[in-house]
Amino acid sequence: MIKKVIVVSFFILSNQIFSFGFGEKTLTNITLKNEFGIAYPNAKIIFSSLDTNFILTVDNNGKSTFNLKQGIEFTVSCFIGKEKYDFEDKIYIEKNKNISEVNIDLQFDLYESIFEINNLNFDSGKYEIQKKYFNELENLILLLNEQNKINIEIAGHTDSIGDNKANQILSEKRAISVKKFLVENSINSNRIFCVGYGEKQPVESNKTKNGREKNRRIEIRILK
Numbered sequence: 001m002i003k004k005v006i007v008v009s010f011f012i013l014s015n016q017i018f019s020f021g022f023g024e025k026t027l028t029n030i031t032l033k034n035e036f037g038i039a040y041p042n043a044k045i046i047f048s049s050l051d052t053n054f055i056l057t058v059d060n061n062g063k064s065t066f067n068l069k070q071g072i073e074f075t076v077s078c079f080i081g082k083e084k085y086d087f088e089d090k091i092y093i094e095k096n097k098n099i100s101e102v103n104i105d106l107q108f109d110l111y112e113s114i115f116e117i118n119n120l121n122f123d124s125g126k127y128e129i130q131k132k133y134f135n136e137l138e139n140l141i142l143l144l145n146e147q148n149k150i151n152i153e154i155a156g157h158t159d160s161i162g163d164n165k166a167n168q169i170l171s172e173k174r175a176i177s178v179k180k181f182l183v184e185n186s187i188n189s190n191r192i193f194c195v196g197y198g199e200k201q202p203v204e205s206n207k208t209k210n211g212r213e214k215n216r217r218i219e220i221r222i223l224k
Contacts, residue, residue, distance in 0.1 A: 025067040032062045033107045044079040070095045115220040122216040127173035155219040156196045159212035171196030
């Protein structure tokens with residue numbers, strides 16, 4: 001038997017209600033993506049209705065699977081760090097529709113701009129910041145002091161050496177080490193959100209030494 005799968009993409013600018021369903025509950029696969037279409041890891045998603053509310057956490061690949069109750073209209077929000085972002089789209093699952101499984105992509109427009117950090121790279125397997133990069137981070141501190149209303153995302157990355165799980169943890173530690181440096185230099189920790197993307201977003205080929213070095217990096221994104 002072939003499963004019928006509906007793929008639904010949510011975009012903040014629309015005001016639609018999407019309807020689908022099967023039985024009393026529907027197996028639902030959800031993926032949280034940023035505006036670049038890249039899965040966003042370890043964020044909390046909130047489903048709210050007049051009668052019930054629940055929170056789920058997506059995994060390192062931005063995914064979660066659960067059973068969503070039918071006949072209830074849900075609003076959807078997500079927490080990125082301590083900030084809450086609301087989706088204007090709503091989910092309503094009709095009862096008694098011949099659909100056994102649903103895939104939902106939640107896509108949000110989160111970033112205002114990217115702060116360029118030149119060559120802030122890490123030694124293989126390490127997350128400590130080398131002193132030669134302190135000047136780059138001091139430029140970021142100047143920006144954050146001058147524009148004290150903006151918040152940032154620190155994104156950590158790795159090369160492909162090692163296994164996926166270890167690289168995910170390493171990328172998170174790299175982001176946290178940069179946050180620690182900023183906080184030690186009087187930047188409010190509430191303005192900083194850390195995320196690790198592991199080896200999933202290389203900027204160069206991991207087949208060369210130079211490429212792997214460039215992939216062991218940090219990116220700073222200004223949040224809206």
